[in-house]
Amino acid sequence: MTVDKLILAHAVIMGWGGIPVIWMGDEIGQFNDPHWSLEVGHEWDNRWAHRPKMDWAAAGQRTEPGLLPSEIFGPLKHLAATRSSLPHLHASVPAQITAIHDPGVLPVLRQHPLGALLGLYNFTAGWRPYPVSELAALGLANGIDAVTGETLN
Secondary structure (H helix, E strand, O other), rough: HHHHHHHHHHHHHHHHHOOOOOOOOHHHHOOOOHHHOOOOOOOOHHHHHOOOOOOOOHHHHHOOOOOHHHHHHHHHHHHHHHHOOHHOOOOOOEEEOOOOOOOOOOEEEEEOEEEEEEEEEOOOOOOOOOOOHHHOOOOOOOOEEOOOOOOOO
């Protein structure tokens, strides 16, 4: 469940706009450095907590099924590839939050000349429906889920 929430956070970042930043180690779930302040020159700058030395052993596990680095790296790589295939996510296309029908689902609309893209980010523990009437109004009633490739129903 924690990995799912992490991937969801990255999906929101990648679907919002601008240039998403993945800091070294984020792609494998590397933790912050709890001893950052012990290094000379770092003691007054807490940004070093988020800049640990790279865990190369964990990085080597990023393609080994069932291991944490792989559970993060694979989906994150897929999200990045999906993002790069969608012109709707160009920085010139603003992100707009549409009407909220469920407080657990964040709907983010991007209106591109090629058509609309609606990001639906589910922050709940279970499946949530989204009104088909909203999808139809955006011309997305027969759309495709860009992440999974599945047809919307």
